[in-house]
Amino acid sequence: MVAFLSLRDAVAECVRDGDTVAMEGFTHLIPFAAGHEVIRQGRRDLTLVRMTPDLIYDQMIGMGCARKLIFSWGGNPGVGSLHRLRDAVERGWPAPLELEEHSHAAMANAYAAGAAGMPCAIFRGYLGTDLPEYNPNIRFIECPFTGERLAAIPSIRPDVAIIHAQRADRQGNVLIEGIVGVQKEAVLAAKRALVTVEEIVDDLKAPSPNSVILPHWTITAIAEVPGGARPSYAHGYYKRDNAFYTAWDSISRDRDTFLAWMREHVLEAEPGSPLGWRV
Amino acid sequence: MEYTANEMMTIAAARALKDDDVCFVGIGLPSAACNLARLTHAPNLTLIYESGTIGARPDVLPLSIGDGELCETALTTVSVPEMFRYWLQGGRISVGFLGGAQIDRFGNINSTVIGDYRQPKVRLPGAGGATEIATHCGQIFVIMRHSLRAFVEKVDFMTSLGHGSGGDDRQRRGVTTAGPTLVVTDLCIMRPDPETKELTVVSLHEGVEPEQVQEQTGWPLRFADNLERTPPPTEEELTALRDLQARTAKAHAATE
Numbered sequence: 001m002v003a004f005l006s007l008r009d010a011v012a013e014c015v016r017d018g019d020t021v022a023m024e025g026f027t028h029l030i031p032f033a034a035g036h037e038v039i040r041q042g043r044r045d046l047t048l049v050r051m052t053p054d055l056i057y058d059q060m061i062g063m064g065c066a067r068k069l070i071f072s073w074g075g076n077p078g079v080g081s082l083h084r085l086r087d088a089v090e091r092g093w094p095a096p097l098e099l100e101e102h103s104h105a106a107m108a109n110a111y112a113a114g115a116a117g118m119p120c121a122i123f124r125g126y127l128g129t130d131l132p133e134y135n136p137n138i139r140f141i142e143c144p145f146t147g148e149r150l151a152a153i154p155s156i157r158p159d160v161a162i163i164h165a166q167r168a169d170r171q172g173n174v175l176i177e178g179i180v181g182v183q184k185e186a187v188l189a190a191k192r193a194l195v196t197v198e199e200i201v202d203d204l205k206a207p208s209p210n211s212v213i214l215p216h217w218t219i220t221a222i223a224e225v226p227g228g229a230r231p232s233y234a235h236g237y238y239k240r241d242n243a244f245y246t247a248w249d250s251i252s253r254d255r256d257t258f259l260a261w262m263r264e265h266v267l268e269a270e271p272g273s274p275l276g277w278r279v
Numbered sequence: 280m281e282y283t284a285n286e287m288m289t290i291a292a293a294r295a296l297k298d299d300d301v302c303f304v305g306i307g308l309p310s311a312a313c314n315l316a317r318l319t320h321a322p323n324l325t326l327i328y329e330s331g332t333i334g335a336r337p338d339v340l341p342l343s344i345g346d347g348e349l350c351e352t353a354l355t356t357v358s359v360p361e362m363f364r365y366w367l368q369g370g371r372i373s374v375g376f377l378g379g380a381q382i383d384r385f386g387n388i389n390s391t392v393i394g395d396y397r398q399p400k401v402r403l404p405g406a407g408g409a410t411e412i413a414t415h416c417g418q419i420f421v422i423m424r425h426s427l428r429a430f431v432e433k434v435d436f437m438t439s440l441g442h443g444s445g446g447d448d449r450q451r452r453g454v455t456t457a458g459p460t461l462v463v464t465d466l467c468i469m470r471p472d473p474e475t476k477e478l479t480v481v482s483l484h485e486g487v488e489p490e491q492v493q494e495q496t497g498w499p500l501r502f503a504d505n506l507e508r509t510p511p512p513t514e515e516e517l518t519a520l521r522d523l524q525a526r527t528a529k530a531h532a533a534t535e
Contacts, residue, residue, distance in 0.1 A: 026330050026331070026344075026345050026359050027330055027343045027344060027345025027346070028330070028345050028347070028350075051359070052407075071405070072405060072406060072407060073404050073405050073406065073407035073408075074402075074404050074405050075403075075404030075405075077306060077342065077343030077344060077345075078306055078307065078341070078342035078343050079342070081402075081403075081404070082404075085402070086401075086402045089399065089402045090399060090401075090402055101391075101405055101406075102406070103406040103407070103408070103409070103410040103411055104329060104359070104363060104406070104407050104408040104411070105363040105364075105367065105368065105408065105410070105411040108359045108360040108362070108363045108364070109360065109363065109364065111360060112360040112364070123364070123368060124368055124411075124415070125368070125410065125411045125414075126410065127410075127414045127440060127452055127453060127454050128387075128413075128414065128437065128439075128440025128443060128449070128452045128454065129406070129410045129437055129438060129439065129440060130391075130396075130436050130437040130438070131391075131406065131410065131438075134396050134397070148453075149453060178347065178350050178356065179330045179331055179332065179345045179347075179349075179350050179356055180331065180356070180358050180359075181330070181331070181345075181358065181359050182358065182359045182360060184358065185358070185360055212358075233347055235347055235350060235351075239347055240342070240343065240346055240347060242342045242343075242346075242530075242531045243531065243532060245342065245343070246342075246531070
């Protein structure tokens, strides 16, 4: 049964050292507040899974939470590099980071396969690229009907999926709208699912019979965290803080500047108070 | 009107898109070119971003591939697995518009690492959607600034297949789509030779001499026999581009 918890208790309940953690949200609805709580609780040796690591994994990697990263595009969208990710890969700071690198098509298929309870994802992809040479989890199979050579990678089945959504009702059913990314697949693929929401309401007011809704019995814990996706955005609530994404480039470039910023805006901040750390 | 080399590049790239194209748009330079096309000669152009937005009509250029502006103006927004499975892999996209850090003489693109993969000199963001965009769209247009660092004899890492080692190498790898048919830079326009698939300069932008392009290219360049001059930007094109960029700068500087 879904539990309504504080952000601190929800993260403590769902995330353990050594877990494989998928925090999804494709540019939109990125669960920043939950990620910051994982950092505050000092989780270690995580395998972080995410199509686009974005600033949230840059922060978690820079704070030493991660042992391994499974990803398909590791940049600051429209701005440039993720400097903490690069520092970990290029110079092993604060710790070496193992990479398992894919393409978006592969990751999207692997989440869908995980949600479908399949051991692997099969798709037409990785043609002509060098990626399979460096990632032993990219293999090829022959279609038993046509003989076509197809790509196969293991499905993604995380210990815990963490997402942010617009709202939940009091039973714990969750509505997601706008750019819905791979959040539904991530939740259905995971053993445990933590959802932070902008608000908990009496009536979800789903705009269409085909709205994306996760039933309460697919979710482990829900925490109400208004603004929990900032500086990414929540469709219908607030806009993406593009100025912050641009500012992150200089905050994160230098180790000391980064650590000072994290101390002030994350380590010493109250759980779920994202407004306090905006520039 | 006076214009910059970057403006010429974006405008030349925009001109290549047709009104009935369905275009998978990369962020940055491709996004500027695709939206300029939509705002000028190709109002019905369908723009698809990998975040799932189909038929996006943004008023300002998105900073990321999933800005709210894209979803709010789109015909519909689908999940990311659906985007890559039904729409891209399903063969619904006529043009993929890509950039990258390096491109080689056969149009192969690197957006993964400079140097060795395990000990990289520069760790770049990686493939994102590009690997499958490069093989599943009907054809590929590339937009990149010309420099010796970017136009290399051979890419350090093959993120996205172009014409492989040239000739029919792409087909021999089991790929049936056309691959890169057009490369637009701030100096010139290149197309693959019909036989060898080597990128060949077919048009120089106004004021650019062949030697300048060669100086910024890491292999001995071929120039087409009937080398053309790219028509300079029209007033309409320049005004549309500058208005778009001014709206974009204003929107991205604003915080709530």
